[in-house]
Amino acid sequence: MRKIINPFSLLLFVLLFSCKKEGQECVLDNEVLGIQIDFELERLEDQFFEARTKEDFSYLLDAHPLFAQNYLQMGTYSERDDLIEELLWANKDTLLIDLYQEVRTYFADISELELELRTAFKHIKYHYPEFKVPKVYTVVTGFGSDIYLDKDILVIGLDYYLPFEHRFQPPDLPLYITKRYQREYLVPMVVKAISTQFNRTDMSQNTLLAEMIYYGKSYHFTKSILPCTPDEYIIGYTADEVAACFANEVMIWSHFVENDLLFTTNPFEIRKYVGEAPYTDAISPDAPGRIGRWLGWNIVDDYRFNNKFSLQEMMLESDTEKIFRQSGYKPRP
Incomplete structure (x- = not known):
């Protein structure tokens, strides 16, 4: 996987993420900050x-x-x-x-x-x-x-x-x-742990796609709750690894499609792409581990934004094939 100098940037969805950009500073929504909670x-x-x-x-x-x-x-x-x-x-x-x-x-x-x-x-x-x-x-x-x-x-x-x-x-x-x-x-880990309370993904099909969607929802939830947190702290990659994944998104997606991976139920194949590992050797020794989770995150992002769902609606949807179909996901060239 080649390294790049200028990383591909995702379009920022300001309102949905309750965060706006002013120069390089991320500013949180005052409506959210004004909410009263019992915190100790x-x-x-x-x-x-x-x-x-x-x-x-x-x-x-x-x-x-x-x-x-x-x-x-x-x-x-x-x-x-x-x-x-x-x-x-x-x-x-x-x-x-x-x-x-x-x-x-x-x-x-x-x-x-x-x-x-x-x-x-x-x-x-x-x-x-x-x-x-x-x-x-x-x-x-x-x-x-x-x-x-x-x-x-x-x-x-x-x-x-x-x-x-x-x-x-x-x-x-x-x-x-x-x-x-x-x-x-630390805080992204906490939010990801909390996301399991709301993640209704149906895992009964035991497919790679189901695993990808489950983790994709977890990361999407975490980014929605921590809109100013860089992606690397949410997924656990370095900034260079995140940039390289976006630079090679077409190649990554092609690997999944050409090898008919999305609906595989082989646990060994599934582990290659979503299990803990230092790299995803099946794609490249330079590809970070858990790359199926990263791809699932992109699919879930597209599912929510292309259909204008609320965070609750997105997290409640259990049908992983429906999420994939309605996402309209395509890798960014």
């Missing part, structure tokens, strides 16, 4: 690492019952004290303490993160008035979990989002995935 973020990593006794931890579990029940799974312990003993043990682990200190240094001020999350939740509330904003907790997990989300709470493991050059990195992730665990990717 609590930094639990400080409270938990400052706790020293069983009484301290017992107080924290009582003070944060949803966190204790939903995230710590307190109900799975035969005795409450068993969970407290685990927490006390973790607080004495020297590596975990060291990791916590590094998180405290790098994330000393998370006011910008708090603002980004608040703004994202306002955008979701704008499109989905019934959306319940989860209470947000930050923690240090010892690389146990990056993002936990349910209908009540959102838990962010800040240790996953230390700089890529940092000596602490998630131990079980390959390098090409670890590079996506950076501060800039």
Whole structure:
């Protein structure tokens, strides 16, 4: 896949994305920003690492019952004290303490993160008035979990989002995935996780197209909620990879058409194009991995904009073949 100097630019749909361009600055819609939401973020990593006794931890579990029940799974312990003993043990682990200190240094001020999350939740509330904003907790997990989300709470493991050059990195992730665990990717990851609540894609056909549409909806939703966020932070490519994909869109699409890939149900073939991988070797060693997801994003974009659907209408459509047919998708030459 050749590299280019001037990337192909998508047409910006100002109103649908609630964002306008003034020079190079992206300005969010005041109507969205004016929405009132019940938003609360609590930094639990400080409270938990400052706790020293069983009484301290017992107080924290009582003070944060949803966190204790939903995230710590307190109900799975035969005795409450068993969970407290685990927490006390973790607080004495020297590596975990060291990791916590590094998180405290790098994330000393998370006011910008708090603002980004608040703004994202306002955008979701704008499109989905019934959306319940989860209470947000930050923690240090010892690389146990990056993002936990349910209908009540959102838990962010800040240790996953230390700089890529940092000596602490998630131990079980390959390098090409670890590079996506950076501060800039955090809020897009959260929004993509939330998108699953609204994504009604029918996966029962088990086709590559269904997978492409599912992920395409996820990325389209995320871009709609974070209109000023560059594409690379949404899909997890570099800026050069995004530019190269657009420059080679005709070639990429031709590969899918000529090899009759869209309706294949072969799981090994599907994985080649939407599964995690450093590159899509079936197309080119220079083609980034998960390129089927990127192509699905383009199809979903065209489906919504060519038919003037609302975000809700687009996310509710379950028929992947209908989405493809009505998208009128054609690669940009």
